Amino acid sequence: MVGDVTFAGPIAQPRQAWLDRLSVWSDRHFKWLLVAPAVLLILALSIYPLLFSIWVLFVNYDFQVPGHAFVGLKNFRQVVTDPIALRSLWLTVVFSAINVSLEFLLGLALALAMTRTFRGRGLIISILIIPLFISPVIVGQAWALVLQRPFGPTNYVLSQLLGFDVTIGWLTEAPWNYIAIIIADVWQWTPFMFVILLAGLTAIPPNLYEAAELDGVDGWQAFVTITLPLLAPMMLLAITFRLLDAVKLFDTIFIMTNGGPGTKTYTSAFYLYTLGFTQFHLGEATAGAWIILVLTAIVITFLVRRLLREEIA
Structure with a gap:
């Protein structure tokens, strides 16, 4: 038991300090952490369709024509x-x-x-x-x-x-x-x-x-x-x-x-x-x-x- 306490002390102190810093940081940015999931979801649902539409602009994206050949400004x-x-x-x-x-x-x-x-x-x-x-x-x-x-x-x-x-x-x-x-x-x-x-x-x-x-x-x-x-x-x-x-x-x-x-x-x-x-x-x-x-x-x-x-x- 004495050996366990001796080796656990030096390891526990840096870990506790890191947890304290994390707690202080989370308290400081608590309001942003609350909205972060919603913001990430909105960005995922908006940025991907936006980028996809930009790609579709310059290809032949037609269900009646196989493949998606690059057509430039033809569209x-x-x-x-x-x-x-x-x-x-x-x-x-x-x-x-x-x-x-x-x-x-x-x-x-x-x-x-x-x-x-x-x-x-x-x-x-x-x-x-x-x-x-x-x-x-x-x-x-x-x-x-x-x-x-x-x-x-x-x-x-x-x-x-x-x-x-x-x-x-x-x-x-x-x-x-x-x-x-x-x-x-x-x-x-x-x-x-x-x-x-x-x-x-x-x-x-x-x-x-x-x-x-x-x-x-x-x-x-x-x-x-x-x-x-x-x-x-x-x-x-x-x-x-x-x-x-x-x-x-x-x-x-x-x-x-x-x-x-x-x-x-x-x-x-x-x-x-x-x-x-x-x-x-x-x-x-x-x-x-x-x-x-x-x-x-x-x-x-x-x-x-x-x-x-x-x-x-």
């Missing part, structure tokens, strides 16, 4: 020179601009109407934000049923109101199919703008309006000189977030028109889906996705810089 050329790709990009820009603009204007109008307290205000706000909690697939299916000819009630109601027979093909005829998609998207996402803008309006101090009223400033002047400047950061924030999501419009189109007739309602997201998962040209679809990513990043970076400038000011 990019195929997408850039494809008239359907260019048209889908243009349609994405148009849809995004119209949808976000309408949603912003309607959301701002609703937010201004809901700033004052009145009986039933909470119930009305609850009803207005219901579309936010509905899946875009369900929204598309619901509006397809409402607008579909001849079973949907839309044409019948219009016929009764206008006094003549209305037979509009809302899902198959231009420009009605575009209008139908815009209606469905605006109906679902206007509450998003409404909630953010209402939060911004309620944060404006009421004493500013009281002082303006004492100075003889009317409602419109108060809106221009007080509301708009103070609400501008929230406006830009709402537009940025909504625009980032609007360029990915897919679910509603998939359900309502399935990109048709033909390719008339192809957005960039629907085009890439068709190219990659229907025609199995994964190399070209990945190249197209990177092009959309870069274009979207440029626009969003500009908006975020404007937003940060507003916050600093």
Whole structure:
């Protein structure tokens, strides 16, 4: 026993010192150790697909063609020179601009109407934000049923109101199919703008309006000189977030028109889906996705810089 104690002492002291240093280090970095597993998992799930997609960009990754031969920039050329790709990009820009603009204007109008307290205000706000909690697939299916000819009630109601027979093909005829998609998207996402803008309006101090009223400033002047400047950061924030999501419009189109007739309602997201998962040209679809990513990043970076400038000011 004496021999054991004699030899264990010198070994135990360095080991205990190392454990003490480890304990001190873990206490100092405890918060980072808690999040480290989640960070490593996220990095593993994001970096690997990113690196894999970069490799797919430059090879012939097609399920119908054996092997993965190096093709350089051919995938990019195929997408850039494809008239359907260019048209889908243009349609994405148009849809995004119209949808976000309408949603912003309607959301701002609703937010201004809901700033004052009145009986039933909470119930009305609850009803207005219901579309936010509905899946875009369900929204598309619901509006397809409402607008579909001849079973949907839309044409019948219009016929009764206008006094003549209305037979509009809302899902198959231009420009009605575009209008139908815009209606469905605006109906679902206007509450998003409404909630953010209402939060911004309620944060404006009421004493500013009281002082303006004492100075003889009317409602419109108060809106221009007080509301708009103070609400501008929230406006830009709402537009940025909504625009980032609007360029990915897919679910509603998939359900309502399935990109048709033909390719008339192809957005960039629907085009890439068709190219990659229907025609199995994964190399070209990945190249197209990177092009959309870069274009979207440029626009969003500009908006975020404007937003940060507003916050600093």
